[in-house]
Amino acid sequence: MKELELVFDRIVQRVNINLREHEYDVYPLVNNLIPLNQMTKFYAFYGITPHHKLNLQFRHSSLSGSYFLGKCQVTNSILYKSDIRGDELKKKGDRFQFGDFDIPINSDEKIKINDSFLIKTLVHNNSHDPETPENFFIRDTISTHYANIHGSPIDGSFLGPFSTVDLTTMRDCLIGAFSYVQAGEVSHLNIEPGTVWVRSPDNFNFLYRHPVDRLNNYIYFTAGAQPQGVFIDFVNSRKESFQRIFDVVNLESSVPVPDSASLDRFSVIKPKTHIDENVLVAQRAYLQNAWLGKGANVQEQCYIINSRLEGFDITAHGAKIIEADLSKNVFVGFNSFLRGRPKARLSIGQESIIMPHTIIDIRKPLTIPANHLVWGVVENEKDLKTNGISLNDFSKITSTLVRGNMTFEGSGSSFVTAFKERIHHILEANGAFFNGNSKRGHAQRNQNISFNMIQPYPVGDTHGLYPTITIKP
Amino acid sequence: MKELELVFDRIVQRVNINLREHEYDVYPLVNNLIPLNQMTKFYAFYGITPHHKLNLQFRHSSLSGSYFLGKCQVTNSILYKSDIRGDELKKKGDRFQFGDFDIPINSDEKIKINDSFLIKTLVHNNSHDPETPENFFIRDTISTHYANIHGSPIDGSFLGPFSTVDLTTMRDCLIGAFSYVQAGEVSHLNIEPGTVWVRSPDNFNFLYRHPVDRLNNYIYFTAGAQPQGVFIDFVNSRKESFQRIFDVVNLESSVPVPDSASLDRFSVIKPKTHIDENVLVAQRAYLQNAWLGKGANVQEQCYIINSRLEGFDITAHGAKIIEADLSKNVFVGFNSFLRGRPKARLSIGQESIIMPHTIIDIRKPLTIPANHLVWGVVENEKDLKTNGISLNDFSKITSTLVRGNMTFEGSGSSFVTAFKERIHHILEANGAFFNGNSKRGHAQRNQNISFNMIQPYPVGDTHGLYPTITIKP
Numbered sequence: 001m002k003e004l005e006l007v008f009d010r011i012v013q014r015v016n017i018n019l020r021e022h023e024y025d026v027y028p029l030v031n032n033l034i035p036l037n038q039m040t041k042f043y044a045f046y047g048i049t050p051h052h053k054l055n056l057q058f059r060h061s062s063l064s065g066s067y068f069l070g071k072c073q074v075t076n077s078i079l080y081k082s083d084i085r086g087d088e089l090k091k092k093g094d095r096f097q098f099g100d101f102d103i104p105i106n107s108d109e110k111i112k113i114n115d116s117f118l119i120k121t122l123v124h125n126n127s128h129d130p131e132t133p134e135n136f137f138i139r140d141t142i143s144t145h146y147a148n149i150h151g152s153p154i155d156g157s158f159l160g161p162f163s164t165v166d167l168t169t170m171r172d173c174l175i176g177a178f179s180y181v182q183a184g185e186v187s188h189l190n191i192e193p194g195t196v197w198v199r200s201p202d203n204f205n206f207l208y209r210h211p212v213d214r215l216n217n218y219i220y221f222t223a224g225a226q227p228q229g230v231f232i233d234f235v236n237s238r239k240e241s242f243q244r245i246f247d248v249v250n251l252e253s254s255v256p257v258p259d260s261a262s263l264d265r266f267s268v269i270k271p272k273t274h275i276d277e278n279v280l281v282a283q284r285a286y287l288q289n290a291w292l293g294k295g296a297n298v299q300e301q302c303y304i305i306n307s308r309l310e311g312f313d314i315t316a317h318g319a320k321i322i323e324a325d326l327s328k329n330v331f332v333g334f335n336s337f338l339r340g341r342p343k344a345r346l347s348i349g350q351e352s353i354i355m356p357h358t359i360i361d362i363r364k365p366l367t368i369p370a371n372h373l374v375w376g377v378v379e380n381e382k383d384l385k386t387n388g389i390s391l392n393d394f395s396k397i398t399s400t401l402v403r404g405n406m407t408f409e410g411s412g413s414s415f416v417t418a419f420k421e422r423i424h425h426i427l428e429a430n431g432a433f434f435n436g437n438s439k440r441g442h443a444q445r446n447q448n449i450s451f452n453m454i455q456p457y458p459v460g461d462t463h464g465l466y467p468t469i470t471i472k473p
Numbered sequence: 474m475k476e477l478e479l480v481f482d483r484i485v486q487r488v489n490i491n492l493r494e495h496e497y498d499v500y501p502l503v504n505n506l507i508p509l510n511q512m513t514k515f516y517a518f519y520g521i522t523p524h525h526k527l528n529l530q531f532r533h534s535s536l537s538g539s540y541f542l543g544k545c546q547v548t549n550s551i552l553y554k555s556d557i558r559g560d561e562l563k564k565k566g567d568r569f570q571f572g573d574f575d576i577p578i579n580s581d582e583k584i585k586i587n588d589s590f591l592i593k594t595l596v597h598n599n600s601h602d603p604e605t606p607e608n609f610f611i612r613d614t615i616s617t618h619y620a621n622i623h624g625s626p627i628d629g630s631f632l633g634p635f636s637t638v639d640l641t642t643m644r645d646c647l648i649g650a651f652s653y654v655q656a657g658e659v660s661h662l663n664i665e666p667g668t669v670w671v672r673s674p675d676n677f678n679f680l681y682r683h684p685v686d687r688l689n690n691y692i693y694f695t696a697g698a699q700p701q702g703v704f705i706d707f708v709n710s711r712k713e714s715f716q717r718i719f720d721v722v723n724l725e726s727s728v729p730v731p732d733s734a735s736l737d738r739f740s741v742i743k744p745k746t747h748i749d750e751n752v753l754v755a756q757r758a759y760l761q762n763a764w765l766g767k768g769a770n771v772q773e774q775c776y777i778i779n780s781r782l783e784g785f786d787i788t789a790h791g792a793k794i795i796e797a798d799l800s801k802n803v804f805v806g807f808n809s810f811l812r813g814r815p816k817a818r819l820s821i822g823q824e825s826i827i828m829p830h831t832i833i834d835i836r837k838p839l840t841i842p843a844n845h846l847v848w849g850v851v852e853n854e855k856d857l858k859t860n861g862i863s864l865n866d867f868s869k870i871t872s873t874l875v876r877g878n879m880t881f882e883g884s885g886s887s888f889v890t891a892f893k894e895r896i897h898h899i900l901e902a903n904g905a906f907f908n909g910n911s912k913r914g915h916a917q918r919n920q921n922i923s924f925n926m927i928q929p930y931p932v933g934d935t936h937g938l939y940p941t942i943t944i945k946p
Binding site for chain 1: 516521522523527719720721722723921922923924925926927928929930931932933934935940941942943944945
């Protein structure tokens with residue numbers, strides 16, 4: 001344990017140095033967040049397929065519960081329930097488009113994570129930073145419960161619980177709880193909790209702030225205590241179901257899975273779940289009485305309970321859908337919390353977009369029309385009028401729209417187009433359009449993953465640490 | 474699978490080249506022995522402790538079910554349910570006594586196994602070859618079901634089922650089923666099935682041959698078929714019990730285990746088993762209604778069923794003890810098969826030595842006196858008279874003793890002394906004499922082993938193969 005504690009202290013110091021201008025001390029926030037003595041009991045794992053080149057290594061370090069795919073290096077680092085799914089890393093010979101630049105990729109892209117520290121988080125796909133297209137790094141980064149670093153470089157930053165930084169290049173930032181930032185290159189910012197910020201320089205700027213009093217009910221985080229609120233209770237009350245999938249070495253699926261679909265071995269599948277063609281169910285997803293139509297995907301740490309997704313629906317990392325009916329092509333953004341009730345179901349019309357970090361929590365039935373955009377907190381029809389708009393109307397904005405806590409500036413049609421393109425890319429990458437021959441994606445390629453389960457030193461000074469493991473395919 | 478088949482063919486060819494002077498073709502013997510398509514379903518594992526330096530690597534290779542401890546390198550090799558327990562490897566700075574030589578050890582001893590091929594076998598402790606004290610190698614070696622290479626270098630040899638080569642340096646040999654060879658440096662020999670040969674040049678020579686007709690009942694092996702007989706049936710009928718221990722990641726012990734004892738996580742423990750102080754239960758051991766007194770050990774692949782071992786008893790690798798009562802300090806040699814019946818129990822008096830590869834299979838109660846030496850096949854009192862003698866009488870031999878199929882030449886007292894010394898070493902190494910502070914052995918040191926579970930590529934040409942894994946502690 002001694003060396004594990006040293007690793008922890010060293011990383012906290014590094015992050016504090018990076019955050020010094022904010023006069024921020026992360027120590028009291030994270031001191032009791034990581035169960036160092038628990039970490040010695042967990043095993044870690046990583047996926048192996050012939051499609052992803054592996055070169056896993058780690059030093060001075062610890063892991064517990066992982067799922068790296070693609071090359072990897074972890075140096076001087078504590079990780080904890082990390083996913084880091086490098087299955088969209090660029091390959092030597094690829095070309096990366098950025099603005100007017102057509103950048104040739106000189107070597108296979110590598111995950112690095114040097115000096116880092118991540119907790120209960122996932123980091124996805126590839127570097128979107130044109131300055132380091134071959135280098136998918138993260139450094140000295142402390143991210144708390146269910147924070148979501150989605151792709152790309154990040155530096156000595158602190159991410160609050162259920163926060164997301166998306167497609168981003170970020171340095172020395174503080175991201176508050178449940179904040180979503182997709183703003184390109186940002187540095188030295190302190191983002192308040194509950195901020196939803198989507199910016200495309202010269203095109204548009206979407207900014208929303210969750211009302212603090214309502215947000216605190218869902219997620220509240222302060223120094224010296226564990227994160228609290230509905231989100232935490234929801235997740236914790238389902239924690240036990242995950243125990244079984246970690247206890248056994250191999251797990252057979254309890255439901256029929258078509259040849260074109262894939263269901264991660266580390267997902268929880270409860271009865272009456274239906275999996276259609278081209279469906280992708282990712283790691284640590286939780287399905288209970290979930291009907292998943294063709295091409296639907298349920299990404300890492302998503303929960304689908306008593307709900308029906310007609311097909312080509314996207315449930316982005318960390319989103320929860322309870323007692324709801326989604327028509328085709330609905331997009332539910334990162335960490336969104338959509339809760340209907342048994343006698344108050346939520347219906348979402350086709351092609352609608354639920355913005356990342358949206359909370360819909362209803363006690364009477366609610367229908368979101370087709371082709372609608374929804375954000376913020378929605379508890380009823382009235383909220384929906386303030387925090388929703390048809391995509392058609394939104395596309396007409398050319399300068400500014402202010403609605404409740406939301407401010408939009410720029411081109412509405414650019415915003416909608418960018419969103420639609422990304423949705424299309426996600427479906428494509430996940431294999432939703434697979435036709436039996438081509439348009440293969442993660443749903444088809446991730447079907448056959450072997451997992452290596454690795455354990456830390458059981459006693460002594462190195463207790464809880466793992467030796468460095470180099471893999472040569 | 475394609476590459477796995479290539480690895481297999483390449484190794485068979487190598488062994489055939491080594492055995493060319495015997496005009497021996499191992500292909501028909503081993504062709505159907507290895508379930509290549511099954512191997513792709515197994516996972517492999519290796520132990521991690523702070524006491525054993527690891528540097529696991531393998532190339533072109535396959536593994537399934539393993540338990541390396543200490544450094545390791547495997548090149549171009551299929552292994553299968555191997556144990557290879559390198560926990561007595563010599564360390565830099567150690568000194569190795571051989572005859573009049575006092576050999577300084579220049580570097581940590583390493584397991585190598587280059588070009589090799591082992592099936593369902595174990596290889597134990599360290600190199601006893603004074604020519605390569607830092608190099609624990611095995612090459613091009615095909616060993617069939619439950620063969621037991623005990624320590625040390627070996628070369629392009631073929632080992633039949635349930636055969637043992639002990640403390641040996643061996644080159645290009647054929648060892649028949651159920652043969653036991655402890656004869657120092659031997660090469661280019663063809664050992665008939667059922668041979669028990671213990672030689673110490675200039676000191677003594679013990680040679681016994683199991684009668685072929687009686688042996689065939691227990692183990693029969695011929696080209697084109699799986700090994701057959703009582704031994705195989707016995708092991709196969711208990712195979713399913715092992716499934717559970719491989720299915721789960723971590724297994725809590727179902728019986729109380731004293732702090733000074735250790736029970737391997739990959740052993741099967743059935744009800745009413747008692748584990749006393751300083752007991753060692755090794756990997757793939759099977760205990761059912763087994764009472765194990767202080768300092769007793771049950772080594773790899775041993776079975777103890779409805780039996781009581783009073784204490785400081787040794788059950789050497791692969792031995793089976795059924796419906797028997799052993800007094801203190803009884804030694805049961807490798808692969809011995811001791812079967813009493815519920816109404817015909819076997820009793821063994823203290824300090825007795827059951828030679829390796831002994832079969833005792835009784836239908837009426839039988840008592841082996843204290844301080845007795847037993848070998849061969851014993852089904853009743855009459856057999857015991859032929860195949861047993863008091864250690865005292867045996868010690869008096871100075872030239873030759875012929876009894877039934879056994880011939881002894883040389884010094885009986887040297888033989889007995891050498892045996893007693895080895896028994897003492899085994900108990901000491903296994904921690905039987907641990908006093909709470911010192912005399913620590915495997916029973917104490919092997920308590921905390923983490924296991925890494927590794928899986929082969931799931932599809933494609935490399936299906937069933939593992940990538941090379943280098944570990945830097």
